[in-house]
Every structure is written in C-alpha cells, then in structure tokens.
Amino acid sequence: MSQGNDKIERKWHLIDASKENFGRLSTKAATLLRGKHKVDFVHHIDAGDNVVVINSDNVKFSGKKEDGKIYYSHSGYLGGLKSISLGDQINKDSREVINKAVFGMLPKNKLRNEMMKRLRVYKSAEHPYEDKIEK
Numbered sequence: 580m581s582q583g584n585d586k587i588e589r590k591w592h593l594i595d596a597s598k599e600n601f602g603r604l605s606t607k608a609a610t611l612l613r614g615k616h617k618v619d620f621v622h623h624i625d626a627g628d629n630v631v632v633i634n635s636d637n638v639k640f641s642g643k644k645e646d647g648k649i650y651y652s653h654s655g656y657l658g659g660l661k662s663i664s665l666g667d668q669i670n671k672d673s674r675e676v677i678n679k680a681v682f683g684m685l686p687k688n689k690l691r692n693e694m695m696k697r698l699r700v701y702k703s704a705e706h707p708y709e710d711k712i713e714k
Contacts, residue, residue: 589697590628591712595704596677597637601644605677608632609684612694625690631708632700635673645669650679674700 592611596604614620614627645666652661668676677700685691699706 587626592630593712594632596632597634601638601640605680608681625693629697631706633704635677635700636702
C-alpha cells in the first residue's frame with residue numbers, strides 16, 4: 580500500500596443503532612473507521628471506511644447508564660462546570676452521544692479528525708447514502 584490516498588478503496592457500511600447495544604455499536608463503528616478489519620491495515624495510514632449509523636434515538640443501553648452516566652464539560656471560567664446525564668443528552672441530541680463514544684475510541688493523533696469526518700449519524704432510518712451502501 581502506498582503512502583498516498585489515491586489507492587485507498589473506501590466502502591460504505593450501515594449500522595442500525597436500534598439492533599445493537601451502545602458499546603458494541605461504538606466499537607464496531609470505530610473499528611470500521613480505523614480500517615482494522617482490512618488485511619492491509621497499517622496504523623499510520625488512514626485507510627478506513629465510511630460508516631452511516633441510523634436510528635440513533637433508539638439506541639439500547641445496559642444497566643442504569645441513562646441515569647448514572649454523566650457527561651462533563653468546562654468553560655474554563657470559575658464555576659463553569661456543566662454536567663448532563665446520558666438520558667438528558669439522548670433527549671437533547673442522541674447523535675452527539677454516539678459521536679463522543681466513537682471519538683474517544685479512535686487514536687489520539689492527527690488522523691482522528693479525518694476519521695470522524697467519515698462517520699455520519701442520523702436520528703431516523705432516512706439518510707442520503709442509500710445508493711452508496713452495498714447490500
């Protein structure tokens with residue numbers, strides 16, 4: 580495999596969030612984005628595929644994660660700590676939960692943002708990539 584992106588063949592994968600558990604869905608998406616399922620995987624080349632996740636509103640969680648798991652963010656100012664539970668974040672924007680989980684599973688280097696550009700998450704089953712996904 581050469582260093583350039585001209586020889587990389589990227590396929591399209593569809594993942595239905597209503598059929599899989601949240602952790603397994605996130606791991607599967609991160610693996611496909613990274614390209615670890617390919618035979619010619621090399622860690623320093625971004626040769627992953629495109630991933631479309633549908634039905635993010637219907638994602639399943641095990642245990643009491645919807646109440647117990649809390650996302651924190653800080654503005655940088657004194658007293659600027661904000662927190663939101665997983666259940667509230669799902670009601671607000673369920674796509675953000677999947678994006679954050681997959682983002683945390685990808686390698687922390689320059690390739691991560693390019694990999695995240697190939698992840699598309701939709702709340703319902705409708706998406707504009709029907710013709711690109713192989714069945």
